[in-house]
Amino acid sequence: MYVGAKHGITEPCSPKWVTLISDDGEDSGDACAALSIRHCTERSDDVLALLEHPHAEVRLMAARVLGSIGNDRAAQVLKQTVCDEDDTLASEAMTSWSRLSADDCKSYLAQIALRGNPLGCTADLSRNRLRRSAIYAAKRVGFSFELRDVRELLGGELSIARELLKTVDCGEVTADVEIRERVMAFAEEALDSTKSHSGAPYAALEALARCRVSAAEDRLLAVLARSEISRRWDEDTQELVEAIGACGGDRAALALARLVLAHPPIPEDVPSGDGIASRGQAALRAIEAIGGIASLPVFREGLRDPSFGSQAGALYAVERLNLKCHVQPELDLLVKTSEFNSLRERARNLTSLESLRECAKERLEEGPKKPTSR
Numbered sequence: 001m002y003v004g005a006k007h008g009i010t011e012p013c014s015p016k017w018v019t020l021i022s023d024d025g026e027d028s029g030d031a032c033a034a035l036s037i038r039h040c041t042e043r044s045d046d047v048l049a050l051l052e053h054p055h056a057e058v059r060l061m062a063a064r065v066l067g068s069i070g071n072d073r074a075a076q077v078l079k080q081t082v083c084d085e086d087d088t089l090a091s092e093a094m095t096s097w098s099r100l101s102a103d104d105c106k107s108y109l110a111q112i113a114l115r116g117n118p119l120g121c122t123a124d125l126s127r128n129r130l131r132r133s134a135i136y137a138a139k140r141v142g143f144s145f146e147l148r149d150v151r152e153l154l155g156g157e158l159s160i161a162r163e164l165l166k167t168v169d170c171g172e173v174t175a176d177v178e179i180r181e182r183v184m185a186f187a188e189e190a191l192d193s194t195k196s197h198s199g200a201p202y203a204a205l206e207a208l209a210r211c212r213v214s215a216a217e218d219r220l221l222a223v224l225a226r227s228e229i230s231r232r233w234d235e236d237t238q239e240l241v242e243a244i245g246a247c248g249g250d251r252a253a254l255a256l257a258r259l260v261l262a263h264p265p266i267p268e269d270v271p272s273g274d275g276i277a278s279r280g281q282a283a284l285r286a287i288e289a290i291g292g293i294a295s296l297p298v299f300r301e302g303l304r305d306p307s308f309g310s311q312a313g314a315l316y317a318v319e320r321l322n323l324k325c326h327v328q329p330e331l332d333l334l335v336k337t338s339e340f341n342s343l344r345e346r347a348r349n350l351t352s353l354e355s356l357r358e359c360a361k362e363r364l365e366e367g368p369k370k371p372t373s374r
Contacts, residue, residue, distance in 0.1 A: 003034070045073070166203055217249075
């Protein structure tokens with residue numbers, strides 16, 4: 001049932017939408033979308049009041065919605081909320097403030113990213129938190145830093161450089177000598193297993209891969225081949241997997257497949273959200289975007305794995321890459337043994353009579369239909 005009808009809402013911008021957000025129930029997200037999509041500016045003050053709500057999630061939703069419906073008063077309050085001690089709320093407030101304040105805010109984004117606290121926040125806040133929030137907000141509102149600012153940000157605190165590297169413009173990497181050399185220097189650090197770093201080297205490698213800078217893939221795969229990488233899963237390894245995914249192509253897909261196949265079975269007492277359990281899911285997600293028929297072994301293994309992450313990652317990849325005809329035994333097994341109803345139903349659709357007919361027709365043709373490759 002449509003959420004509005006469910007709650008007796010007949011007006012497009014009814015105040016009842018605000019009440020649903022305040023209740024923080026299962027329909028609060030839909031209420032946020034309703035106000036944002038319809039640009040219900042008349043509800044701006046009502047939503048603004050929710051920034052004082054006792055629930056953190058409600059405050060976060062309010063800050064997000066105000067980016068679409070806020071008035072001048074909302075812009076000023078959001079500017080003050082950038083100083084909030086809640087990192088996530090401060091970041092969302094900065095993004096919404098950026099959208100509402102247009103040109104006025106863009107100069108602040110550069111100042112905050114470079115100097116940390118030109119807004120005069122009085123709370124005991126981390127300068128770097130605000131700086132990262134500014135870079136994140138700039139990415140979401142389409143603001144580009146001047147080249148001189150990019151050079152300065154890459155030459156400072158590693159966590160700041162890492163945030164910037166996630167969205168650095170490829171034109172800057174390939175055309176500006178100083179920026180390219182700095183990114184390459186970070187990338188080289190990833191090859192040094194004796195160094196402890198914050199993830200900036202892997203973010204640099206991902207930027208090089210995304211921008212198709214020569215030698216990036218070789219360096220990434222060299223890091224992945226190191227023995228200590230295959231035995232651990234942490235934030236750095238996550239960065240590395242994403243960077244390899246950015247390379248695309250069979251070599252990258254195969255390397256990630258080996259990573260999945262090499263990880264030891266997940267102990268029964270390890271929660272599904274644990275880093276060990278997340279490892280296969282992260283790699284499978286990357287392979288889904290770039291893999292093809294050469295990745296079949298890892299998808300088969302994922303479908304047989306008892307964890308939700310591996311089953312879901314492999315199942316979605318099989319769907320997107322049109323590989324269902326190659327994994328029918330594994331899909332049948334998943335339908336019979338998976339503990340997760342949503343995955344069983346999804347696999348059942350791929351093993352339906354209609355799907356089996358499609359597979360039989362494919363086998364009768366001159367050659368097998370090539371799976372979609374990315």
